[in-house]
Amino acid sequence: MLRKNKQFPEPPGEYIVGLNEMSFTDPARQGLFDFAPDEFREVPILIFYPSDDAQNREPSLYSFKEEAESFKKASKGIVSANNRFMPIPAYRDLPISENQERYPVVFFNHGYSGHMMQNVVLCCDLASRGYIVVSVGHPYEAGAIRYPDGRIVMADEAIGNEFKHTMARNQPTFKTMKKRSYSDEEIRPAAANFFENFKSTKVWNHIRIWADDNMFIADMLEKLNEQSSGSPFAGKLDLELGFGITGHSYGGCTASQVCLDDARFACGVNIDAPTYGDYWDRDLQKPFMILGSELMDLLARPNFLANSNDAYLIIVESTQHMDFTDMIFYAPQLKLLKLLGKRDKTLLRDVLSSYHLAFFERYLRRKENADMDNLKFEGVRVRSKKAMNPSRNHPPLFHET
Template sequence: MFQNNKEFPEPYGDYVVGLTEMDFIDKNRKKLFGSSENNDRKIPIIIFYPADHNFEKTKALYTFKEEAESINKATRGLVSSKSQYIKMNCYRDIPISTKQNKYPIIFFNHGYNCHMMQNSVLCSDLASKGYIVVSVGHPYETSILKYTDGQIVKANKSIIEEFKRTMDSNVNKKFKEMKKNNYIDEELLPIAADFFDYFKDTKVWDHVKIWSDDNRFIADMMEQLDDGSIPSQFEGKLNIRNGIGITGHSYGGCAASQVCLDDSRFVCGINIDAPTYGEFWDKNLNKPYMVIGSKMIEYLARTTFLKNSADSYLITVDHTTHMDFTDFIYYARQLKFLKVLGKRKKALLRDILSHYHIMFFDKYLRNNHNSEITEKLSEGIGIRWKEAVTASNNH
């Protein structure tokens, strides 16, 4: 009954997927969490990238021992720590493809107290289509991370507990009340303002800015990788001139939105099933943006869609829950019994998430205006979109 995948699905695209890890020290930001962080902020990244051959290397494993044990503990033993042995369709440290001179870049941000590989299938699908995908870690708020020198850093318990206390019964009660109504657009903004006002003096609200700054610092590092200031095989391979795309799940979706507000280098973004915690919530991002996820986003993320003056998309998927938009659908299907996962088939969920990401970034990073972003892949998918400037083409 609890049988799970021992290997993830083959990526969509024609490229082999390479995988490498790096970390960088931001000497301008020290002791962000008081006594919990005594040194400069050290940010790890995982890079998924297009390659031409696997060079007869073995497939990379999904995770490391301590991370697998952390997932096991977080799911109360329902997800085996043997998840560390799941094989990905990626190969560590193989040469980048020579088929193109440069490749467009997409950043990915995981959910709060989650892990950097939580959407490895999505990242692999994008890399197999010719994108360089950078998964960004957030020290002390990533569940557990491992630097290239082997150092292990766990999430800060006091901060995690404070986040949990913020999401108290009053919040759940408010959200349940919201869901009893189908608000038209004009009605939603004041309702959302009242809901989010509760968070504005909390770390839930403020730390989105920390995550945004992590991304902005890593964008600086990508520029140095490309110009050769930091030696690597990525020298001259990063298409920074066309701008960077960004996506993220849950709190990582909040970070993606905030980054689009904060930094002109990020030219388009996607929020995967995240509320709008952070100062961006009622701002005009003025960049192509997509919100995709469960019906929750109709209430807690529609404001981004409504406020944005550039091309905007709001895609809802019926019968899904928050974690349906992660790798859990491949190796933790038993979580359906706890209603952590919804009723949709994993192959369809993968198609939905990867398809809309590929179409969106093809259009706004590669200028492929034939991308069929508004195509419905299945029944039970709601799609709204509006075009830039006039925002009059609401569907």
């Protein structure tokens, strides 16, 4: 049985959160992996969206057996598989709210070996404030995927092991980097030296697979939005705004790459991801926020510095990588493995959700009065870079708090 203190917080917004699941097969991508040469890429999504009434339905559950067992195994039994029975603040197949004619769309991407609901609190928080949030699954590299028809696809062990070996091989270089501080002029060559060790590996190259998953789903959402689609979301997606995108860890790398590659994505967020991928020191030319642990100041700062548009680098002190996921609510014992830091879970949720909401209000909904500079949290360092007039090639202005 779950202890009573293991529960997810209620969303802060005015909407009840609905939940829908779909999957789409991409006829243009076949045989992405050697072990499945004839298989077309099938991408699942979870859609969190604004609704008005839970209609006396039971809330959805957090996970499923195979997925929960995979995380129990990965944690060597420290994380209980019973967490799959935790209710989430979302209800399946509710009618979408008619309060607004259309709603802005934000993509979410899980981390490597993560799962589609790993940031369900963030997804529900955004949906409760009037966003349609599309969580994209990445088969064979998520811990487990369950398609709407019940089929299960587990993570491929060989690919996962190759990723782990690549990371382990480069840990000494990273530990050396952490022993010193770098000026803005010094950080790019230092990061370039570190990333050079990854460029021929799957860690670097599979970002392209994940980015293509997102761009394909964007194509499918455009079709769903057509009135002739018969979808409950027909006409409800505000595509004129473009898409927003966010993601944790490898999903944060994905969000960055998608912003570089696809003009439909108007702005994005990297949650605690080293910048693996060819975007790492490129000018995204779009509003972009990097938010995470002090790791970001080493391995994501070049991406912040290169951006000629509005950019944010937000460091949450005394945090670890998994502090930016739902694990803060159900697996506090991971502090023993130093996968979670010392910060209060309520504060961490407030930081993650508040900055996401303010960012997307400002740069996706384009509300001029949505001011991220007004957000203040203890132990959170903010650097922002505002492009005063990019069309005239004016240098951006830096602001630090």
